[in-house]
Each structure stands twice: as C-alpha cells, then as structure tokens.
Amino acid sequence: MPDKPFYFKNFALHHDDCAQKIGTDSVLLAAAIPLCSPRRVLDVGCGCGVIGFCLADRLLRAGQTSLKVTGVDIDAASVGEARRNAAEFPAAGLADFDFREISIQDFCAAPTTVGGRYDLIVSNPPYFQHSLKSDDVRRNVARHTDNTLSFSDLVDCSARLLAPGGQLFLILPSSAAGEFVEMARAKLQLSFRMDVFPKEGKPENRAILGFTNGNVDEVRYSKFVIRDINNCFTKDYIDFTKEFYLNF
Numbered sequence: 001m002p003d004k005p006f007y008f009k010n011f012a013l014h015h016d017d018c019a020q021k022i023g024t025d026s027v028l029l030a031a032a033i034p035l036c037s038p039r040r041v042l043d044v045g046c047g048c049g050v051i052g053f054c055l056a057d058r059l060l061r062a063g064q065t066s067l068k069v070t071g072v073d074i075d076a077a078s079v080g081e082a083r084r085n086a087a088e089f090p091a092a093g094l095a096d097f098d099f100r101e102i103s104i105q106d107f108c109a110a111p112t113t114v115g116g117r118y119d120l121i122v123s124n125p126p127y128f129q130h131s132l133k134s135d136d137v138r139r140n141v142a143r144h145t146d147n148t149l150s151f152s153d154l155v156d157c158s159a160r161l162l163a164p165g166g167q168l169f170l171i172l173p174s175s176a177a178g179e180f181v182e183m184a185r186a187k188l189q190l191s192f193r194m195d196v197f198p199k200e201g202k203p204e205n206r207a208i209l210g211f212t213n214g215n216v217d218e219v220r221y222s223k224f225v226i227r228d229i230n231n232c233f234t235k236d237y238i239d240f241t242k243e244f245y246l247n248f
Contacts, residue, residue, distance in 0.1 A: 003016055004016060006022045006050075007246055008054075008057070008244050008245065008246070009243060009244060009245070009246055010057050010061075010090065010243075011053060011057060011088075011089055011090055011091075012088070013048055013049065013050055013053060013085045014048060014081050014084055014085055015047070015048040015050070015081065016081075017048075017077040017078070017080065017081045018047045018048040018075065018077060018078035018081050018082075019047065019075045019077070019078055020047050020078075020124075022048065022050050024226070025124050025171050025206065026047075026050045026051050026054070026124045026171075027050065027054060027241060027244055027245075028171065028196065028206075028208070028240070028241070029051060029122065029124060029169065029170070029171040029208055030050070030051045030054030030055050030058070030122075030244075031054070031058075031240045031241050031244065032169075032194055032208050032224070032240065033055070033120070033122070033167075033169045033208075033210070034192070034210075034220075035055070035058060035059060035062070035120075036119075036167075037059070037064055038059075038067075038118075038119035038120035038167075039066065039067065039068065039119055040068045040070075040116070040117070040118045040119050040120075040163070041055060041067065041068070041069045041070070041118060041119065041120045041121075041122065042069075042070050042071075042072070042118040042120070042121045042122070042161060043069065043070070043071040043072070043121075043122050043123065044072060044104045044121060044122070044123040044125065044149075044154065044157075044158075045072070045073055045104075045123055045124065045125055045126070045149065046071030046072060046073045046078070046079075046082055046099060047073060047075075047078045047081075047082070047124075048078060048081045048082050048085055049069075049071050049081075049082035049085050049086065049097070049099060051122050051123075051124065052069040052071055052082075052097065052122075053069075053085060053089060054244060055069070055120075055122070056069055056089070056091065056095040056097075057091075057243070057244070058243070059095075060091050060094055060095060061243065064094075065094060066094060066095075066096075067094065067095040067096065068095075068096045068098070069095060069096070069097050069098070070097075070098045070099075070100070070118075071097070071098070071099040071100070072099075072100050072102050072103070072104055072107045073099070073100075073101065073102075074101065074102070074103050074148060075101075076101050079099050079100065079101040082097075082099040083097075083099050086099065103148065103149070104149065104153065104154065104157045105149075105153055105157065107157075108156075108157040108160055108161055117161055117162060117163035117164075117166065118161050118162060118163060118166055119162075119163050119166050119167070120166065120167050120168075120169070121158050121161060121162060121166070121167070121168045121169070122168075122169050122170065123154065123168075123169075123170040124170065124171050125149055125151075125154055125170055125172070126148060126149050151176075151179065151180050151183050152183055154170075155180075155183055155184045155187055155188065156187070158188065158211075159187040159188055159213060162188075162212075162213050164213065164214065165212065165213070165214040166212065166213060166214075167191070167210055167211065167212050168184075168188060168210070168211040168212075169192070169208065169209065169210045169211075170208075170209055171196075171206055171207070171208050171209075172206070172207055172209065173205060173206060173207075174195065174196075174203075174204045174205055174206060174207050177193075177207035177209060180209065181193075181209065184211055187213075188211035188212065188213055189211060189212055189213070189214070189215070189216040190209065190210070190211055190216070190219055191210045191211060191212045191216045191219060191220065192208070192209065192210025192211075192219065192220045193207060193208070193209055193210070193219060193220070193221050193222075194207065194208040194221075194222045194223070194224050195207055195221075195222075195223050195224070196208065196224050196225075196226065197223065197224065197225045197226065198226050198227065199225070199226065199227040199228070199229075199231065200225050200227065200228050200229045200234075201229060204223075208224075224236060224237075224240075225237070233248075
C-alpha cells in the first residue's frame with residue numbers, strides 16, 4: 001500500500017504505520033491549549049507525533065525560536081514514523097524532536113529523566129476501561145487503559161515530571177472526564193475545561209482538560225461546538241484549526 005501522508009498547511013505527517021491514525025481529537029487538543037511559551041514539551045502516547053508537531057507549528061509561527069519536544073510511546077512502528085516525521089519537519093532547526101520507544105512509567109522512573117522536567121505535558125491517552133476489544137492488538141493497546149496506561153499512572157507520572165507551574169493537557173471522552181478530574185485532585189489542580197460538542201443540539205462527547213501543579217485562582221470553563229445544525233463546521237472550529245487544515 002502506498003504511503004499517504006496527512007497534509008497540513010505548513011507540514012505533512014506520515015501516519016500509515018502508527019497504531020492510531022491522525023484524527024480530530026489530537027489536532028483539536030493541540031489547537032485548544034493556551035500556550036505560555038513552553039520550552040520543554042512531553043507527549044505521552046505520541047503515536048506519529050501529531051500533537052507535538054502541531055504545537056511546534058503554533059509556537060514557531062508565534063515567534064518562539066527554540067523548543068524541545070519529547071514523545072514516548074510503546075509502539076515501535078509509531079515511534080519510527082514519528083522519527084521520520086521529525087526528520088522531514090520543515091522547521092526542524094528550531095524545534096528539537098526526540099521520540100522514544102518506552103512507556104511513560106519506565107520513562108518517569110529513569111534516573112536521567114527526573115532532572116529534566118517539562119513545562120507542558122500533553123496526551124490523547126487510552127480511555128476505554130474493561131470494554132469490548134477488537135481483533136487489532138495494536139489498536140487495543142492504543143485505546144484501552146487496562147493494556148498500558150491507567151489514569152492513575154498518567155496523573156502520577158505527570159505530577160512527577162512537570163516543572164514548577166507546569167501544565168498537563170489531555171483530551172478524553174466526556175464520560176471519562178469526571179473520573180480523571182477526581183483522580184488528579186490530590187496531585188494536580190484543574191485549571192481548564194472545554195466541553196466539546198460534535199454538533200449543535202447534540203450532547204458533548206469530548207472534554208479537553210488542563211491541570212497545573214501551581215495555584216489556580218479560577219478554572220477556565222468553556223463550550224465548543226464543531227458542527228452547526230446544518231452539519232457545517234462552526235466559525236469557532238474553523239478559527240481554531242484554520243492554521244492547520246488545508247480546506248480552511
């Protein structure tokens with residue numbers, strides 16, 4: 001089967017070999033994060049690297065001149081594809097990419113990791129728990145928490161790896177968001193929640209959550225609708241993603 005890159009406005013990414021293909025969730029997460037010029041970013045379960053590359057594109061367009069993006073994933077083919085994408089990323093001279101085939105648990109436990117903390121940790125993590133699985137083993141690993149990454153492990157590792165005042169951002173199904181917020185409460189403070197509605201008049205199905213290990217005066221709550229009643233993309237969605245997608 002021929003390689004078919006996913007083309008963004010400023011770069012293209014290979015994703016044929018990774019366990020999870022590029023989709024709306026990862027791009028929307030990268031577009032929604034309020035950025036405060038992070039110098040060190042960690043992507044947990046990076047796949048082909050889409051979140052890190054989208055963030056790098058945003059930051060470099062905003063004038064940031066240096067950035068270190070580290071991605072960890074246990075799927076060898078996904079990491080290989082992320083490394084290929086890094087080699088072809090047009091602004092690779094300004095952004096330093098490092099993709100590693102390792103679990104976040106082992107990465108967090110490595111003595112060499114502890115000294116290098118991160119301003120921003122991002123993840124589109126596995127979220128199905130004890131649910132029916134498909135015959136695709138790699139897809140199951142990428143999507144089911146009981147295979148590789150529990151919510152508690154993600155909270156614990158993030159709390160350990162964040163720099164003072166650092167942030168964790170992730171996207172989850174709405175049905176799982178409350179559980180994650182409750183689990184994180186002892187170690188991280190909720191600072192941001194965006195409830196995502198697939199269509200006007202439909203219930204929300206995703207939540208983008210932001211946490212910090214610093215003080216939070218007020219949580220930023222918002223709602224975001226992807227398509228209007230006529231099934232057209234909303235102005236909000238177009239404005240959020242127009243710097244990424246070719247058709248906007």
